[in-house]
Amino acid sequence: MKLFDVYPLYNITPVKGMGSWLWDSNNQKYLDLYGGHAVISIGHSHPRYVEALSNQLSNIAFYSNSVQNPLQEKLAEKLGQIAGYPDYQLFLCNSGAEANENALKLASFVTGRKKVIAFKKAFHGRTSGAVAITDNPKIVSPFNSGHDIVFVPLNDEMAVTAALDATVAAVIIEGIQGVGGIQVPHDTFLQSLEKKCKVNGTLLILDEIQSGYGRTGKFFAHQHAGIKPSLITTAKGMGNGFPIGGVLIHPDIKPWSGMLGTTFGGNYLAASAALAVLEVIEKEKLMSNATLVGNHWLAALGKLSTIKEVRGRGLMIGIDLPDDKREVRSNLLFKHFIFTGEAKPNTIRLLPSLALTRDEADLFLTALNREL
Ligand SMILES: Cc1ncc(COP(=O)(O)O)c(C=O)c1O
Secondary structure, three states: OOOOOOOOOOOOOEEEEEEOEEEEOOOOEEEEOOHHHHOOOOOEOOHHHHHHHHHHHHHOOOOOOOOOOHHHHHHHHHHHHHHOOOOOEEEEEOOHHHHHHHHHHHHHHHHOOOEEEEEOOOOOOOOHHHHHOOOOHHHOOHHHOOOOEEEEOOOOHHHHHHHOOOOEEEEEEEOOEOOOOOEOOOHHHHHHHHHHHHHHOOEEEEEOOOOOOOOOOOOOHHHHHOOOOOEEEEOHHHOOOOOOEEEEEOOOOOOOOOOOOOOOOOOHHHHHHHHHHHHHHHHOOHHHHHHHHHHHHHHHHHOOOOOOEEEEEOOEEEEEOOHHHOOHHHHHHHOOOEEOEEEOOOEEEEOOOOOOOHHHHHHHHHHHHHHO
16 A cells, blocks of 8 residues: 655655754754644653653553543643643643634534634644635635635734624634744734624634744743633644644633543543643743743844844744745755745744754754855
């Protein structure tokens, strides 16, 4: 059997990772500023993470969600404390799309409505509801296109006012748009969204799947605006590579037996991985590190006149390059051995581990300077 050929692949085979570094099958070393798409939060193969998963594996790896699993409660407690949402409830699942799908379902259950407002350039995943609220018709099949969705431009308060009324179940917005090229919602825009949702009985969903877990220097990016959404979705950095996702749910939303469910969500290995991640984020002060190293990058990148624009917060940064600099990203990879992410048309996305050091950050600045 062949693999279903949906990914354009680099001819690179990583075989080992440590901290912010990767090695391929030819023993070539790479600086990883992509984190496998914002997934590596505490660094590759962190010793505490390896220990937690290995210990758990030798005890019990899996049983179903029909028995007690104190690890899930420990995780909910710890996440509530570190994220500043101790009174919220946690539903555990396995991926970002699944987290969004469950959040949409909850908003619809609670309001009895089905219409959703999403934003231009948004990416929320590839399952049926998640892809319907993703602004990319190419990946929406006819089966997914029956949902009642309105797309409005980001940071356009008038457009939201025109679209949002008492028929809307949810407004969903990324803490910072990732796939859309690191587009940052204004703090005032998020504050007005929160107010408008309250007036209309609409639930505000913050997709923090890419922008959360300390990446912007606060636990969730929306916390820079001081708002409190009804639902917050998380995945990626949550398990540092072990698949896990979650929905943080406002205390006013009451569960009923069978309302949501999953076979694998919150399993022993996933919960152990997620607990180790939170422990390391706290112990090694990785959120402050994200702010410090991110500010260092933003200041230095802001001085490079060849760059069209730099956007972002903490260690979630987008660099728009001019059209005649299309080869920079591939030169960074194949000449300087630095992994970065991309967005269309010519944006470099930096999404490294939150443990990236200033010296490692400087290696990128030197290489980029040479390429420009
Ligand atoms: C903001 C955002 N939401 C949702 C998703 C989907 O997550 P997953 O691929 O884990 O389903 C992604 C993935 O890139 C994302 O960036």
